[in-house]
Amino acid sequence: MARTRSEQAAWRREQLLxxxxxxxxxxxxxxxxxxDVAQAAEVTPGLLYRYFDSKEAMVETLLSERGFLxxxxxxxxxxxxxxxxxxxxxxxxxxxxRLLADNAELMAVFFSSAQARGPLATLVSEGQRLIxxxxxxxxxxxxLRPHDTVMAARTLFATVAVNRRLGTPIDIAALVGLLFPxxx
Amino acid sequence: MARTRSEQAAWRREQLLxxxxxxxxxxxxxxxxxxDVAQAAEVTPGLLYRYFDSKEAMVETLLSERGFLxxxxxxxxxxxxxxxxxxxxxxxxxxxxRLLADNAELMAVFFSSAQARGPLATLVSEGQRLIxxxxxxxxxxxxLRPHDTVMAARTLFATVAVNRRLGTPIDIAALVGLLFPxxx
Amino acid sequence: MARTRSEQAAWRREQLLxxxxxxxxxxxxxxxxxxDVAQAAEVTPGLLYRYFDSKEAMVETLLSERGFLxxxxxxxxxxxxxxxxxxxxxxxxxxxxRLLADNAELMAVFFSSAQARGPLATLVSEGQRLIxxxxxxxxxxxxLRPHDTVMAARTLFATVAVNRRLGTPIDIAALVGLLFPxxx
Amino acid sequence: MARTRSEQAAWRREQLLxxxxxxxxxxxxxxxxxxDVAQAAEVTPGLLYRYFDSKEAMVETLLSERGFLxxxxxxxxxxxxxxxxxxxxxxxxxxxxRLLADNAELMAVFFSSAQARGPLATLVSEGQRLIxxxxxxxxxxxxLRPHDTVMAARTLFATVAVNRRLGTPIDIAALVGLLFPxxx
DNA sequence: TATGAATGAGCGTTCATTCAT
DNA sequence: TATGAATGAACGCTCATTCAT
Numbered sequence: 001m002a003r004t005r006s007e008q009a010a011w012r013r014e015q016l017l018x019x020x021x022x023x024x025x026x027x028x029x030x031x032x033x034x035x036d037v038a039q040a041a042e043v044t045p046g047l048l049y050r051y052f053d054s055k056e057a058m059v060e061t062l063l064s065e066r067g068f069l070x071x072x073x074x075x076x077x078x079x080x081x082x083x084x085x086x087x088x089x090x091x092x093x094x095x096x097x098r099l100l101a102d103n104a105e106l107m108a109v110f111f112s113s114a115q116a117r118g119p120l121a122t123l124v125s126e127g128q129r130l131i132x133x134x135x136x137x138x139x140x141x142x143x144l145r146p147h148d149t150v151m152a153a154r155t156l157f158a159t160v161a162v163n164r165r166l167g168t169p170i171d172i173a174a175l176v177g178l179l180f181p182x183x184x
Numbered sequence: 185m186a187r188t189r190s191e192q193a194a195w196r197r198e199q200l201l202x203x204x205x206x207x208x209x210x211x212x213x214x215x216x217x218x219x220d221v222a223q224a225a226e227v228t229p230g231l232l233y234r235y236f237d238s239k240e241a242m243v244e245t246l247l248s249e250r251g252f253l254x255x256x257x258x259x260x261x262x263x264x265x266x267x268x269x270x271x272x273x274x275x276x277x278x279x280x281x282r283l284l285a286d287n288a289e290l291m292a293v294f295f296s297s298a299q300a301r302g303p304l305a306t307l308v309s310e311g312q313r314l315i316x317x318x319x320x321x322x323x324x325x326x327x328l329r330p331h332d333t334v335m336a337a338r339t340l341f342a343t344v345a346v347n348r349r350l351g352t353p354i355d356i357a358a359l360v361g362l363l364f365p366x367x368x
Numbered sequence: 369m370a371r372t373r374s375e376q377a378a379w380r381r382e383q384l385l386x387x388x389x390x391x392x393x394x395x396x397x398x399x400x401x402x403x404d405v406a407q408a409a410e411v412t413p414g415l416l417y418r419y420f421d422s423k424e425a426m427v428e429t430l431l432s433e434r435g436f437l438x439x440x441x442x443x444x445x446x447x448x449x450x451x452x453x454x455x456x457x458x459x460x461x462x463x464x465x466r467l468l469a470d471n472a473e474l475m476a477v478f479f480s481s482a483q484a485r486g487p488l489a490t491l492v493s494e495g496q497r498l499i500x501x502x503x504x505x506x507x508x509x510x511x512l513r514p515h516d517t518v519m520a521a522r523t524l525f526a527t528v529a530v531n532r533r534l535g536t537p538i539d540i541a542a543l544v545g546l547l548f549p550x551x552x
Numbered sequence: 553m554a555r556t557r558s559e560q561a562a563w564r565r566e567q568l569l570x571x572x573x574x575x576x577x578x579x580x581x582x583x584x585x586x587x588d589v590a591q592a593a594e595v596t597p598g599l600l601y602r603y604f605d606s607k608e609a610m611v612e613t614l615l616s617e618r619g620f621l622x623x624x625x626x627x628x629x630x631x632x633x634x635x636x637x638x639x640x641x642x643x644x645x646x647x648x649x650r651l652l653a654d655n656a657e658l659m660a661v662f663f664s665s666a667q668a669r670g671p672l673a674t675l676v677s678e679g680q681r682l683i684x685x686x687x688x689x690x691x692x693x694x695x696l697r698p699h700d701t702v703m704a705a706r707t708l709f710a711t712v713a714v715n716r717r718l719g720t721p722i723d724i725a726a727l728v729g730l731l732f733p734x735x736x
Numbered sequence: 737t738a739t740g741a742a743t744g745a746g747c748g749t750t751c752a753t754t755c756a757t
Numbered sequence: 758t759a760t761g762a763a764t765g766a767a768c769g770c771t772c773a774t775t776c777a778t
Contacts, residue, residue: 005760005761005762008762009761012762027298028214028296028298030212030214030215031214035746035747035748043764044763044764045748045765046749046750046751046763046765046766048749049750050761050762054748054749055748112212112295114212114215121350124350147362151358152362154346154352154354155339155343158345158346159343161342161346162308162342162346163342170335170338171332171335174335175335175339178331178335178339179363192737217771217772217773219773227738227739228739229739229772229774230774230776231738233773233774233775234738239774373758376758377758380758395666396582398582399582401752402752403750411759411760412761413751413753414753414755414759414762415758415760418758418759422753423752480580480664482580482583492714492718515730516726516730519727519730520730522711522714522722523707523711523727523731526711526714526715527706527707527710529710529714530713530714534673538706539703542700542703546703546707547730547731557740557741557778560741561740585767585769586769587767587769595742595743596742596743596744597744597769597770598743598745598771598772599741599743600770601769601771602740606769607770
């Protein structure tokens, strides 16, 4: 209610980004019009230009401010490494899966926008490296038998990502059990 | 040269679809203009409307006529089932991988166009069913130990598809070896 | 510092007119935005509307309050008529030339704005009448030979005005000498 | 009626330039909208863009294709130099005056458009040079007494131009007689 | 069959203006 | 007094589509 000017401005900015994210995810960046975004935010199109220089700038802001790459990097540090590899791996993948679910709209923008391809590729390679490194560690300790960790990481990451994207969620523990049956 | 009228018409139609596929894959359906397509086909925009009712109709035609779902279904029948499961599975996945590579432009359209989401989902579920059925058969014969075949199919299919789409091709035999180590 | 309310208001009003004159002269009335003027005055656009009803009103105010027609009329009265006609004429024209130079920005507004055409025409005809009347007086006294004073006035006035406007200043004494060689 | 395609296109192009010239002269380049021009030409705004890349390109085309600098240069060559200087000068200035009258609208564009200042300056300096050169020639032959030809040229040119621009046409023979009384 | 001139709707964007604070 | 968030109308321009030739 009694908001200060700058609070109001910050709130409006986020509201516009929310609307843009929703609309871009729904119609694609090219398919969505500035008017669509404005209507979703219940403001007039002109107002968008007080907060963003252009439609393209809105996309860039979404990608940079709403990107979840930093969160992805934190995921690994949060795992309790004293526990068995399959358990840690399962939790890691489930956390990643939740991250994707929470950012489903942003993922849709990633997939539809040409300029979002770069961030998407970064996200994938970071995620795969995260898992690959973990597998290498557990091979070093002898807990896991030596295997192609890059391939395993790609497999795990791709499977989780694709099924989340397609809206066909999977039992991640089962996925891990599939790849590491004896270690379970 | 001495083409009949209907031959010429059919040829022109395909030529226009070729151009549309190329352009839509490059710029996205929304990002590409009818003029872009016409220029790629070296004709004038007006001519497109003798062959297609609208830009949207071009997309639909591409999706229905250039779709490779039928080809995907043939893949399974072409395998020599007298051979060991890992071999057949590897060949099946490699054939699918080649199919994706050969239809890279169509895949790009699948990903960029909102109306292509349905066909894409169908493609994925068909592919997964194909592999899942094969796995079930080989469990029935006792060659493969019982396991979650749906999950395995999803895993294999997703991994191949994602890496092809990302342009990071993988060793499919190794992927199969990863999931079925003892049976190799 | 310790300005009364109305002093402050008057000062702000002039400051805004200064800024408007500068900006309109630089970009043309149509080419300049209200935001441009506000920025030049280091205030916000909204404030302009406390002092002027509209952008157009700013132009009108500039034209009426900053117009130099009154000053032009004073010019004639300031001349010492006891001196020879060419000298007085030269000084009169030089004073007019200085007036134009001092009001270069306003002249630019005159030329760029459609609504300023009227005032501009008035300025020119007044100037020509001023000079024409002077020439007539001196013909009456016999100092100048009878000639087409209207034409002479137009010629003198146009030459000074055009060259000032074009930024190609001229030797006004020489101009007078050209038209009145024997009387010099 | 039975126009070929390219004839029609050329005709339409000229028609659009005509309309643009009229509208720009009337409202100024900045003050005129593309819609204004289209309405004046009785077409839709979109059509303008088949013939010109932008509104700015229309102005540039008007300036380059409808400019009368070449015609100005021909004027001098057309004079019969065997006749007395005042006669030739009068005819030259009258021809220039007619040129300005015939191109009144283009002159208006020159005055209102920032990008037209260059061509305008060129026009003025060319015209002044033309007259100045003529005066020098006749001083060389002894017909005219030595005088400041640059100033005389500026004076003559400015007077004709200003009065034509202001719509107050003058007796050019009288103007010449004013500057060269003894030679008449 | 094929062209390309022409349209009309809508695009992203700007801007004069208003008004709650 | 002064701000700046917000609006609405228009702007320059693009584009899918139509149609006379």
